[in-house]
Amino acid sequence: MADAGSPLDVVRAVMTAMERMDYDTALQHVADDLEYTNGPLGTVSGPAGVRSMLEPFFAPMLENRFIVHRAIADGPVVVMERLDRHRLSSGWIELPVTGVFEVHAGRISVWHDYFDAATIQNQMAAAG
Numbered sequence: 411m412a413d414a415g416s417p418l419d420v421v422r423a424v425m426t427a428m429e430r431m432d433y434d435t436a437l438q439h440v441a442d443d444l445e446y447t448n449g450p451l452g453t454v455s456g457p458a459g460v461r462s463m464l465e466p467f468f469a470p471m472l473e474n475r476f477i478v479h480r481a482i483a484d485g486p487v488v489v490m491e492r493l494d495r496h497r498l499s500s501g502w503i504e505l506p507v508t509g510v511f512e513v514h515a516g517r518i519s520v521w522h523d524y525f526d527a528a529t530i531q532n533q534m535a536a537a538g
Contacts, residue, residue: 416483417483417485417486417487417488417511417512418488420488420513420516420517420518421488421490421509421511421513422478422481423435423439424436424439424440424518425476425478425490425492429476431468431471433461433465436460437457437460439517439518440456440457440517440518440519440521441456441514441515441517441518442456443455443456443519444456444457444459444460444517444518445519445520445522446459446463446522447522447523448463448464448523449507449525449526449527450527451463451527460521470498470499471496471497471498472497472499473497474497475494476493476494477492477494478491478492479492479493486512486513486514487511487512488509488513489509490508490509491507492506492507492508492509493505498537500537501537503530503533503534503537505525505529505533506525506526506529507523507525508523508524510524
């Protein structure tokens with residue numbers, strides 16, 4: 411993988427690829443021993459763990475938009491406050507998320523997304 415740039419550049423590259431549901435591109439930027447915590451839904455390890463958690467969630471999505479409100483970096487640590495918008499056949503659902511990342515040697519080694527699970531569950535239930 412080519413040098414992806416600063417830790418913030420690496421995180422932005424992953425978010426851009428995930429917005430397109432391009433798992434192969436996104437997962438090139440995560441470490442083999444990545445620790446990924448998807449809010450209250452649990453923690454998985456490595457690229458295969460991320461794919462196993464996110465691919466089923468994104469499967470019914472027709473489109474994604476990740477709107478970044480704030481992104482800050484301090485050395486290898488990146489904090490990104492965003493609004494994740496997902497379009498289903500019945501319309502858009504939205505989830506405020508704050509992600510905390512650690513990037514080492516050009517790859518994300520820690521990725522924790524914090525959100526209220528009820529917010530997304532209630533919208534998905536209402537969307538049918």
